[in-house]
Amino acid sequence: MGLYLGLDCSTQSLTAIVVEIEGHTRRVVFNRSLNFDRDFPEYGTTGGVISGADGEVQAPPAMWADALDRMLGELAQSADLDLDDLRAISGSAQQHGSVYLNARAPSVWGALDPSAHLAPQLAPIFSRPRSPVWLDASTAQQCREIEDALGGADRVATLTGSPACERFTGPQIRRFAIEQPGAYAETARVHLVSSFLASLVAGRDAPIDPGDGSGMNLMNLRNATWSPEALDATAPDLAARLPPIVPSWEIFGTLSPYWQKRYALPAAAIVPWTGDNPSSLIGTGIIHDRVAAVSLGTSDTVFALTTTPAASSSHVFRSPTGDFMNLVCFRNGSLAREWVRMEYGKDWDAVAAILESSPGNDGWLMLPWLEIESTPRIAHAGLRRFGFDRGDAARNIRGLIEGQMMAIANHAAAVSGTIDRVIATGGAAVNRAILQVMANVFGVDVYRLDVENSAALGAALRAYHADRLAAGEPVSWKTVVSGFTEPQPGHRVWPNPKLVAMYADLRRDYAILETLHKDRAPIC
Ligand code: XUL
Secondary structure (H helix, E strand, C coil): CEEEEEEEECCCEEEEEEEEEECCEEEEEEEEEEEHHHHCHHHCCECCEEECCCCCEEECHHHHHHHHHHHHHHHHHCCCCCHHHEEEEEEEECCCCEEEECCCHHHHHHCCCCCCCHHHHHHHHECCCCEECCCCCCCHHHHHHHHHHHCCHHHHHHHHCCCCCCCCHHHHHHHHHHHCHHHHHCCCEEEEHHHHHHHHHHCCCCCECHHHHCCCCCEECCCCEECHHHHHHHCCCCHHHCCCECCCCCCCEECCHHHHHHHCCCCCEECCCEEHHHHHHHHCCCCCCCEEEEEECCCEEEEEEECCCCCCCCEEEECCCCCEEEEEEECCCHHHHHHHHHHCCCCHHHHHHHHHHCCCHHHCEEECCCCCECCCCECCCCCEEECCCCCCHHHHHHHHHHHHHHHHHHHHCCCCCCCCEEEEECHHHHCHHHHHHHHHHHCCEEEECCCCCHHHHHHHHHHHHHHHHHCCCCCCHHHHHCCCCCCCHHHEECCCHHHHHHHHHHHHHHHHHHHHHCCCCCCC
8 A cells, every 4th residue: 555645834834645556546645734824823923924014924934843843643543544554644734935044953853852742843044933924014125126137027027927925935035144244144044934944854955846936936947956146146155055956857865764763763765845735736637728726725726837937927937847837826815704604793604605595796897806916906995885785794794705705716817718617626615605606606517626735635646646756656647636526427517607797797897997906006
């Protein structure tokens, strides 16, 4: 029996999925999540992060290490698993966030005491105790400076796959280097969240994979190497501070002696970690043209695999298959949905009933920018209501969720010219009423997959792919995902043709409102 572990460190939680693959047996045998706020209250996070002044949003990397420790402990105690069969481990993490380590890190994680918890032992390695994460929007000035140095936003997008973005790693590093030059000088290594956790698992400095590397504004998208001119435009001596970039499937180590001794785990192979979106690409089985995935998580994202990057997409990343993926990211995802539900005192069943009772919100629209938004770029947070006020619970709830779905569908045109089918994933995908709105707004079938956390599943499947490749028995991506990502008939949601026509009109109105209001402050 072969067991493969995939971990996903998202904004709010750490998830572990183990798949068993042998012959025709393909099943998920372990699936558990730890929630940062609930299970690690001592770190004082809200939604997994700590917000500061001037758009700063950070998280303590020690919390992620703590969660990793507890999760591997729980895995080791799982009576149903024979972990001697654990062959390979990979993972994914929220993209763009960065972890700053001093020169002591390699000696510390190479000599950890297996009888003691991980997080306290890591205290001496951080040159910056908190990591800026993807929600951080404090780097507008650094984005402008990087774009000026590299010849403008289009040039940065052509070179790195995205224009300079506030949440991307390069602008974040630049702000740190300029504002805290002493701490930057002490920084020997800048990791992504993904490569930091991969380092902890392997007990050695991990590489960055091209999928997550493309979310940094530092990597040459075409050849997946650090771009010297992007590095120069960002911070001094950055090349020496970045890990190497290696192919997503290149095994770089084994589970460290710390974990082997601490939890009696085997020396499983460690496969580079990637970003949650590239990992979800695998975990949703997006290996075909004309299929887009919509991930409804802390961020909402829509993405699709492509062999030729689209100039119109807001972001082009490398995919773990070695191809490319187009992606659009919306900052106002589950936290905005949760907010509107709580604000009007409803449970999710009541929200579903409201969505079903009057699709189209009687023509009234909302621009759902509860927080500042990344698509389109909205600097002034605040809901924009058209035709109703904040007292009307049903119209606010419908307005927000329908608005989100219209925004996703309108911007999805940039990731894939033709979309015949949508695969929905992420926490909110379990809500059938939301998927019905999505199907009607997109005008195509929407499928939900059995496994909710497609990023963790994708990581486990990537571990399997890399393990077979290293064994000289390569497996096609189609085979890798089969048995795990086929849409189940019971999870299919069909569009209603009459509502599709109505939403087509509303989508046009929504697009006009979005254009008219994106540079204006909220009025109500
Ligand atoms: C993508 C993005 C988010 C994070 C959080 O560009 O910023 O989707 O990866 O999950």
